[in-house]
Amino acid sequence: MQQTWNSDRRRTAIGRATLSIPARQALADRQLTPERTVLDYGCGRGDDVRALERLGCKVAGWDPYYSAESVLEPSSVVLLTYVLNVIEDPEERRESLKRAWELASTVLIVSARLTWERSKVRGEQFGDGLLTSRQTFQHLFRSDELRSYVEEVTNRRCVSAAPGIVYAFKDDSARLSYLAHRIVPDADWLASTDTTSAIASLVDYVEQRGRPPRIDEMPRPMAEQLAHLKPGELKRLIRDSADGDKVSAGTKRSTLNTLLFLAVELFNGRGPFSSLPLSVQLDVRSFFASYREACQRSDRLLLKIRDDAYIRGAMNASAVGKITPTALYVHRRSIDHMPTVLRLYEHCAAIAAGRPQGWTIAKLKHQGRAVSWLDYPDFDNDPHPRISSSYLVDLKTLKTSHISYEKSTNRPLLHRKHEFLAPDDPDAPRYRRLTDAEVRAGLYENPHLIGTETGWEAELIRCGRTLRGHRLLHRKED
Structure with a gap:
């Protein structure tokens, strides 16, 4: 049964020339893919629906005003984009979230405007929100409030993808695959066009990951190029070709990434070994004596955060x-x-x-x-x-x-940029040279003055210097 929203909320539906921020985030997080069906529940004017269609997504939209005739059917992904904000009845708001959750078979993506946008909303207090000058309603959520609210209604451990964007997954496997994508880097396979280049790509993977891949982890064309080789031959080729030091470094890196993933998983609610993504399962088997040992080590790592x-x-x-x-x-x-x-x-x-x-x-x-x-x-x-x-x-x-700080007339600024970067960052030497020049010119003699725009400009004038890009020059006399 389609839900009827009693108040006229059509004025809150804005036109967009590009994808909404939540839809862009979901694309970046691989939650919106051509293989999945998508429902935009409360789609407004349908701009996200049309944009996602152009990207090859199988998407439908429903809205009580603009697309009320659309048939609501379950979909892999349901988008609930800035809908909860505009519902003034708390019970109806909860029912709308519950209905969207029922329609999602893989993940529900909920987004809402946050309290820090209060200055952009003109209105008077009404219920648990604001009645705006356009006679529309806005309930602004705190970021933690939105996540807790979605968790309460869905009875699932949720993940905050970005401020004001929450993912609620139907099962642990989908949630853990998402976490793995965020934490454990994907394999970056070298291009392979024949057996020789396929072997080179395989060796590179072993050096990066610290273990050989299973055949279903390989790109299909590469697996086909190596299909004529026996497992023993592949092991010998890897042993003879791989750099031992790089393999050791890859093993250490993968071990630490696996511990990081399992610790984050515990922070967000740990599932059984079978729910882990395949690549993480294989890492656990390769780098630890058992799943139990890996979990114990990651638990100790999580406890260290309190120290x-x-x-x-x-x-x-x-x-x-x-x-x-x-x-x-x-x-x-x-x-x-x-x-x-x-x-x-x-x-x-x-x-x-x-x-x-x-x-x-x-x-x-x-x-x-x-x-x-x-x-x-x-x-x-x-x-x-x-x-x-x-x-x-x-x-x-x-x-x-x-x-x-967009409206601030005296914003804080940074000095010594190279210190924020890794020593081998390609830009670090150029930033360090600028810092050295500024130290020699006496610009850091009064550190309490240089943290803001006006103070820094005053010190530049005092020292008779000006900047052109990342070069410090003598200031010309007026």
Whole structure:
């Protein structure tokens, strides 16, 4: 039976020239694929439906005003995009979420506007939300509130894909496949056109992963190119061709990635071994004595997050990032080079509250447990990039906060950019040369002044310097 929404909510349906943010996130996360059927439940004017059709998705849309004649049928994926915000009756809101969940056979993707958008909504208090100047309703969710709400209605452990976007999976296998995609890098197979190149690709995989693949892990064309070789021949070719040091490094990397995955899995609710993705099962069998041993080690790793001294020690030992008296700051290009316990720290925050789509630097506090994702959109081009926004999640309370600096006239900015990167980052030497030049010019003599735009500009003038790209020049006399 199709649900009838009593109030006129058509004014909340906006036209879009591109995919909505939740649909783009779901595409990036491989939840929307040509093999899956998709239902946009509450599709509004149908812009996402048309855009997904152009991308080859089998998608249908239903809306009580714009597409009420559409037949509601179960689908692999159900999108509930900014629907819960506009329902003023709490019971009807819950029933709409419940109905969307019933229609999803694999995953329900729920998105909602968040409380940090309050300044964009003009209206008066009405019930548990706002009655806007256009006579529409908006209930703004906290990020943690949205996740908890979806978990309560679906009775499932949910994952925050991004702030305001929550995935509820029908079974553990689908949820764990998603987590594995986020945590364990996919195999990057070299192109193979014949037996020789296929063997080279296989050897490269072994060096990267630390173990040979099972045949159903290989790309089908490559498996066919190697089908005439006996297993013993393949093992000999790998043994003779693979670099032992690279294989050892791959084994260590895969072992740590598996521990990271299992620890995040425990943080989000652990399932049986059979529910793990095939590649993770094979990693467990290859690198651990048993699934039990792997789980015990990952459990100990998760417990380490609570230990301030251990976390501070890991930060001091990290080969990447800038450490301050309160936190470690790491660029997103270098995040996977942190010690495993710090990667786990950041992943747990991301699973709980969603990692924002736009971010440049992760800030991990070493006292208390909180992660902030800071966005410096012009980091690569600006020698001293200005912050655009900050999104914080407190892991003890799961409360979140968001700060926008877009309207600020004196934004905080960065110095010593190379310190946020891995030492072997290709841009690090250029940034380091700029820092050295600025130190010699005396620009860091008053560190309390240079943290904001106006203070930094004043110091540049005082020292008679100006910047052209990442070059420090003498300022010309007026």
